[in-house]
Amino acid sequence: MKIALIGYGKMGKAIEQIAQQNGHEVVLRIDVNNIADFTAENLQKADVAIEFTRPETAFENLQKCLEAGTPVVVGTTGWLHRLEEAKDLCAQHQGALFYSSNYSIGVNVFFAVNRFLAQMMNGHKQYEVRMSETHHTQKLDAPSGTAITLAEGILEQLGRKTKWVNQSDAKADELSILSHRVDPAPGTHEVYYESAIDSIEIRHTAHSREGFASGAVQAAVWLVGKKGVFTMSDLLGF
Numbered sequence: 001m002k003i004a005l006i007g008y009g010k011m012g013k014a015i016e017q018i019a020q021q022n023g024h025e026v027v028l029r030i031d032v033n034n035i036a037d038f039t040a041e042n043l044q045k046a047d048v049a050i051e052f053t054r055p056e057t058a059f060e061n062l063q064k065c066l067e068a069g070t071p072v073v074v075g076t077t078g079w080l081h082r083l084e085e086a087k088d089l090c091a092q093h094q095g096a097l098f099y100s101s102n103y104s105i106g107v108n109v110f111f112a113v114n115r116f117l118a119q120m121m122n123g124h125k126q127y128e129v130r131m132s133e134t135h136h137t138q139k140l141d142a143p144s145g146t147a148i149t150l151a152e153g154i155l156e157q158l159g160r161k162t163k164w165v166n167q168s169d170a171k172a173d174e175l176s177i178l179s180h181r182v183d184p185a186p187g188t189h190e191v192y193y194e195s196a197i198d199s200i201e202i203r204h205t206a207h208s209r210e211g212f213a214s215g216a217v218q219a220a221v222w223l224v225g226k227k228g229v230f231t232m233s234d235l236l237g238f
Ligand SMILES: NC(=O)C1=CN([C@@H]2O[C@H](COP(=O)(O)OP(=O)(O)OC[C@H]3O[C@@H](n4cnc5c(N)ncnc54)[C@H](OP(=O)(O)O)[C@@H]3O)[C@@H](O)[C@H]2O)C=CC1
Pocket: 006, 007, 008, 009, 010, 011, 012, 030, 031, 032, 035, 052, 053, 054, 055, 057, 061, 074, 075, 076, 077, 078, 100, 101, 102, 103, 104, 145, 212
């Protein structure tokens, strides 16, 4: 499979390594220093594009891929407020778009466990819930996209929480997410339930970027030949 990498930073490089190990060819690498090469003609040389850049450029980048007719896997976080626009654009171009706040298989299992735990805790008001996420100091967005997905999973199930806040000082109906930035930290997410008599904590710790990169390559292989908007639950079936 021929891959175009949009964003050649930490994730772009990790994806290149995994893609090549799996017999794929990287035919285009776009970063800020060669943005002039980010053309429809060049994109059309690839079977699929994988986009890991910055929150403020992700939408424009996926738009360029859809306009070129190249299926695109988006890993960048912090742009999902424009998801409905992206879905419309994808339909308009009869294209293929895959997005996820986290491509790691382990995190997607963790998402399912988190929703199940929140569902069980809905009837047990003695438990207060809070979250934390820890990432490297170069991370631009807070809370992480993964933490937002976890929080959304809790809010869907737990009637006593109505919104998340990115601070420790939360009202009774708010879910607190604390963000920590330390090096090195590829990504750790924790959900805590605490009552006067006991505590339950669930945690996912990424030991490297390999899980994110390998999941993104899997998503790219899966996406080729499909039309529509997909995410990891479509690929994994849970
Ligand atoms: N979904 C997932 O599983 C994961 C998502 N992420 C997300 O992916 C994104 C990137 O992470 P990471 O690789 O660590 O970040 P990096 O900063 O290491 O890499 C991003 C690269 O994209 C470049 N870039 C910026 N704007 C553009 C543009 N318009 N076109 C092409 N390239 C551009 C940056 O250049 P410059 O630095 O000069 O701006 C940089 O080299 C983040 O949003 C992060 O949260 C990360 C890991 C896993």
